[in-house]
Amino acid sequence: MESAESLRNKCAACFRQFNRMEHLVHHMRTMYHSVHEPTCGICKKHCKSFESLREHLIGPLPKQECKNLFNIQGCKFCLTILDSPYALRIHQDRCQLSGGMLARLANLGLQDSLTIDNGFSRGQQVVALACKMVGGGSDGSLDICARVCIIDENENIIFHTYVKPSIPVTNYRYETTGIRPEYLRDAMPLRQVQRRIQDFLCNGEPMWRIRSAKGGKARILVGHGLDHDLDRLQVEYPGIMIRDTAKYPPLLKTSKLSNSLKYLTQAYLGYDIQTGIQNPYEDCVASMRLYLRMRNQVHRREEYPLASDPQNQNNFASWMSPEDMLAISRSDYYCWCLDSA
Template identity: 80%
Template sequence: MVNRMESSETLRNKCAACFKQFNRMEHLVEHMRTSFHSVHEPICTVCKKHCRSFESLREHLIGPLPKLECKNIFNVRGCRFCLTILDSPNAHRIHQERCQLSNGLTARLANLGLRDNATVDNTYSRNPQIVALACKMVGGGTDGSLDYCGRVCVIDEHENIIFHAYVTPPVQVTNYRYETTGIRPEHLRDALPLRQVQRKIQDFLCNGEPNWRIRARGGNARILVGHGLDHDLDRLQVEYPPIMIRDTAKYPPLMKTSKLSNSLKYLTQAYLGYDIQTGVQDPYEDCVATMRLYMRMKSQVHRREEYPLASDPQNRNIFATAPWRQNELERMSPEELLAISRSDYYCWCLDRSA
């Protein structure tokens, strides 16, 4: 009888999201207060466990110590790119062929042609609202270790080149890093000055709006996608509001379980199924990879919530520590606690309703 009671109490104190068990209900409430579980977390479609990142979900399914039941099903019907589980082996085969995005960037780049005149071109996409940016850096300073932008590319969501330019850094280049950048002295001889490139990109991103007036919804400013954009924008001397930036290096579901960034090379191989940056690196290739990653994350279907973020004013008292609220929370079931919990990061699926 005692064992049965203990088992029932343990089940009541088990997190409905990550399945952690607690000795007391107050400990579960504290866990929910700090974990920010939500419908936007990657979820195992077999056991419904919530994971903090896709890397954690991958470990749960096919890592060194996976959950055996989930692993067995995933091995037969699971997609190793988007980590979903299909209804049948045949559905899995068809899905994975579509899910693995082929490269084909060399031929596409040749067909489009590079726009070395550095004009912003909307021929392929009228007034695009989502663009990706990538830079390749050359070295400055006595040892060539200081990064300066030597080449920049901007594409639209259909992977068309909108803007491309070689850039003259504000200091003397002491290392062209040709093995990875492909940039030679002759490329920068007649290149655009950094200030001119900065102004073109700044004006294009803001799209007629002053920086200080840009807001997350309802404006003209463009969503900017990239990898390590803080560094790229700093080298371009471009200021842009964080609410309009989608950085694959800082997006929690795409980060390591240790909460450190994954490289773009790894993310492309793991989640898109092809290799990049294998020799001389082209910024267009990086733009395409980040845009594809963004579109994959954006296309996820999660339950709609009126106020999806823990930081929304309407959610600030959900897990309040006041005694009366603590008592209410401790009377809730684990499922009820999960239902009121909200995410601590902006899920890119929310851009679909922006």
């Protein structure tokens, strides 16, 4: 039986117990617990990532009561607890996705439907981008963008092209890229690709005016490892408009390092990618599906959802209860559910 004192010093989010109240206060100031954290549907424990939640439910040392119910009524992909085994079967038919895109992957040539509509389309526009690299330099280890693909939210290809390299290619990495020298000989030059993509993403809005994903013309850009892709494309884009599945805190490992797109797709969408010759369209689809799954998380609405908002000082005090501290605590990252708020 827990004492009244231990309950008073117990974090209302992660259930960690502290000897002194001031230690709990310090914990709340540094952990940024919030309604946006992955949460166990059984005991309501907050976890810092879905990998932490997975360990809590089915890891080597799970909480036994949670594990027992999860084994009967829990979805192994989105980690939701359903009302019954029957409800789980119905849910998993929708939750487990399939590749189902082989026909669209075959013999992709140049496709260019990039348009600038100056924000006249209804709703916030979201697109996903992925590249495939060949090797340059004396040992072939320098990444050179040789193929790029962009899709819309409905997985339609907006842009696909091979990219003519600006320096000699010394390793085509054919086993994974499927790219041959003749594919790049008359391809679109990198500078032209860069200009087309940059203009499309900004959508008629000057770069210096892009301050928020809300109400602007610029498009939200989804992908995995986008810093590297954009660097190889020589494209600049504000971080506030980027949704990177390699950096999103709920999708990180428990060590806070990135998971691979291959792992995330298998674990959270239920199918395999990158099993042979890799295609950027397949990567675009996987990252877009992960983004939509994260965006569709239902969290309690907050007037000021970020710890960085001026109204949120996260002023915790030793006279407050753990529940009161959790109520005023805010996240230190932008939850993708806010894109649909």
